Structures are given as C-alpha cells and as structure tokens.
Amino acid sequence: MFRFVYSHLNYQLTARIVRATEAAVPRSICLITGATAGVGRATALELIRRGFHVVAAVRNEDKAQALKTEAAALGMPGDIDYIIADLSSLAQVRRLAQIFRARYPRLEVLINNAGIFPSRRTTTVDDCETAFQVNYLSHFLLTRSLLPELQRSERARVVNVSSSVYTLGRFDPANLQSERRFSALRTYASSKLFVTMFTEELARRLTSTSVTVNAVHPGIVRTQMMLGTTGVFRALSYLSLPFASSPQEGADVCVHVATAPELTGISGRYFDRRRVSKIKNEFDTRANRALLWDLSTRLVEGTSTVSPRRTA
DSSP states (O other), X not given: OHHHHHHHHHHHHXXXXXXXXXXXXXXXXXXXXXXXXXXXXXXXXXXXXXXXXXXEEESOHHXXXXXXXHHHHTTOSSEEEEEEOXXXXXXXXXXHHHHHHHHOSOOSEEEXXXXXXXXXXXXXXXSSBHHIIIIIIHHHHXXXXXXXXXXXXXXXXXXXXXXXXXXXXXXXXXXXXXXXXXXXXXXXXXXXXXXXXXXXXXXXXXXXSXXXXXXXXXXXXXXXXXXXXXXXXXXHHHHTGGGOBOHHHHHHHHHHHHHOGGGTTXXXXXEETTEEEOOOOXXXXXXXXXXXXXXXXXXXXXXXXXXXXXXX
16 A cells, blocks of 8 residues: 555656656747737747747737736647847847746747837937837847757747838848938838848858748738838728738748748748748848848947937
8 A cells, every 4th residue: 555655656746747847848939029919929829729838029018918818718738938028129139038048948939020110210229220120130139149049959940020012122231220211111121121131141051050040921911010000001001901811810821931840941931921932122132141141240249330320
C-alpha cells in the first residue's frame, strides 16, 4: 500500500514538473506587434487556436487583457502573454526585446504587423517621421535585436506585413522621412516599400541560417486604420468597402506564411494573399536595399549624420 501511494505521489509530482516545464518553455512561440486590433488581433487568436504561445507587443494593457480573456473563454489550446511597448520609441523597442529575451529562450515566429496611417507629418521622441518609424524602422530594430532568439529555433520565420500600395512608394535618401514634402498616401506607401525592401535584404543576409523572412499583403481589410484615413485614400477606402475582407480573412495570409509546412525554406518573397507575387517598384534594387539597411542601421544606432527636419 505504501509503495502504491509513494508511486502515485511520485507520478503526480513528475507530471506537475513536466507541465510546469512545458508552460515555461512553450513548443511554438510567436511574437506579434499590433495584436489588439484588426488583422493583428485576428492573427493572434488564430495562432492561439492552433496551440501557439503568442506574445503580443501592445501599447494598451486593457486591450491586451481583453484579448487574453477572450482566448481563455473560447478554450483555445494555446495561450497569450503580452509586453507593453510603444513602437514610436526606439528605447521601448529595445526594452521589448530585452524583456522577451528574459522570459523566453527562443522564438519560432515573429510577425511585424503594427502599422499607422497618419494624416499629417509628426515626429517621434527619436525625431523620426512617425509612419516611417512605427511601420518600418522599429520593426527593423526589433527583428535585428531578436535574431539570436530566432536562430536558436530549429526553424524560424519572420513575417512582415506590407501592403500592395508599396508600388506607389519611393526610396529617396534625401527625402527618406518626408522631410521635403509630406503626402499621407505617399509616406505610408513608402514605409511599406521599405518593409518589402527590408524583407528581401534580410532574407539575403540570412541565406545560410534556418530563419526565413517573407512579406505579405493581407488584402483590403475593413479595419479602423482603413476607415480612419483622410483625403483621397479615405474616399478610396469607403468605395472599396463592399469588396473589403474581414480581419479574419486578412489574417489568413499571415497565419499561412507563418505556419504552412510547404513554405519551409521559402524566403525573400512577397505574398499577395496566399500567392507569391513579383515585386514591382523601380526603387527596389539590390543597391537601394543595401543602402536602406545602412541608413536604418545608422538611425537605430544613433550614428546618422542626417537629422530629419521638423515641419509645422
């Protein structure tokens, strides 16, 4: 009898240790920015449903708690953690990476999803144009900072959310952050062009590693960002409403590129929904991609000799 009780207790203790270890080091970890609204929120919930441990980088803790409560209420097999970070601050992006490293030994999937569409030119605490920094530069820094964690995974994927409007973007080192002339649509389009160029350049630099990098266009999606735009783009947004996809439909491509077994080893591509599409922008050249990388590195390291000019 004593042996039976001892054996049972020992089994229970061992099971608890195993469960605690599995909880501490989840099998598949995904870090996603902009996870409390739109496509990002739908992507996070779908990955949790598939059993991922999702780490959401968020600005609003209440929204993060609401997302966590919803996932728990639905009884999803995965779970969610969150880290507070504002991508308009490079210091907070560095802190985000530090906190992630302290909590987790590796990273299987990084989804750079957060984005904004400002109607006027503003600058961040780092004196960068806001859309340039939030949509592109902070994700450049975050990805670079977490490369060691990505490379610790057997196979890791970076998914950068771009947009088909990248075709309207321009790469002009003398007007990189709309210093000379601001256009809401052109500035947003350029930030998405930079995301696409960064994707290709990083994929080239990671050729000999187990990390793949791809950009995705989720389609025209009904989101608050879409409906909150101004000017011509606002009119176009409302005209496209009958044809727009839901956030869940928009999330499909993010989840597909992040998880599909058939995409193992595929890198440096641009997915328009689930289809690989040829990148079409005259500024997207190998020389420009390398120059953008160099300029971005100088900005995040604080060594840039070009300081963005503020506009009224």
